[in-house]
Amino acid sequence: xxxxxxxxxxxxxxxxKDAHKRSTRMAxxxxxIANKGRKLREFVAGDLVYLHDPATKPGDxxxxxxxxxxxxxxxxxxxxVNYLIKLPDGRQMVVHxxxxxLCYKRGEAEADPLENVNEDLQRTLEIEERAKGTPSSHKxxxxxxxxxxxxxxxxxxWWEQVYSPAEIPGEDE
Numbered sequence: 510x511x512x513x514x515x516x517x518x519x520x521x522x523x524x525x526k527d528a529h530k531r532s533t534r535m536a537x538x539x540x541x542i543a544n545k546g547r548k549l550r551e552f553v554a555g556d557l558v559y560l561h562d563p564a565t566k567p568g569d570x571x572x573x574x575x576x577x578x579x580x581x582x583x584x585x586x587x588x589x590v591n592y593l594i595k596l597p598d599g600r601q602m603v604v605h606x607x608x609x610x611l612c613y614k615r616g617e618a619e620a621d622p623l624e625n626v627n628e629d630l631q632r633t634l635e636i637e638e639r640a641k642g643t644p645s646s647h648k649x650x651x652x653x654x655x656x657x658x659x660x661x662x663x664x665x666x667w668w669e670q671v672y673s674p675a676e677i678p679g680e681d682e
Contacts, residue, residue: 530629550606552592557612560594560604580612 552558557580565574585595590606 524637540568549589550585550609550611552606552609552611554583554585557581557614558583558609559612560596577610578672611680 516534559577559579560574560581562578563574564575565571581594581596584595584601586592587603592604592606592609594604594609595601
């Protein structure tokens with residue numbers, strides 16, 4: 510009987526170790542999948558940040574609610590994801606990094622990505638045209654085709670200008 514209990518205890522210990530290993534491995538996999546593509550944002554003491562606060566007071570319209578409050582100063586870093594911010598009334602608040610975004614002063618912000626769109630587009634078009642071998646401002650005589658336009662005298666003539674005679678609606682030939 511004792512041999513049976515010893516064997517049972519050994520099998521249960523082995524099953525527990527296997528279950529613990531599998532549970533740990535699955536937790537690591539879930540963490541890896543959840544954090545895929547995420548970047549850890551870091552702030553230093555003194556940085557100005559906005560705080561995301563989507564809550565509205567009862568009776569206030571959510572349509573005109575501004576969810577970003579601030580700016581507030583970072584008082585310190587408590588962990589990799591938690592920061593201490595100074596509120597205007599002197600109190601301090603612990604906030605998760607996902608609720609913060611860096612506040613730029615005017616003139617210090619990163620370059621506006623749409624600022625030089627026209628210039629970039631023009632450069633891209635010039636490069637593409639050079640690759641084709643013809644400049645964008647010059648057309649070959651074959652490409653230049655004078656199109657003469659005259660206003661139609663009647664509605665039938667207008668339809669003939671818009672559609673080819675085979676495509677004119679309502680006419681079966």
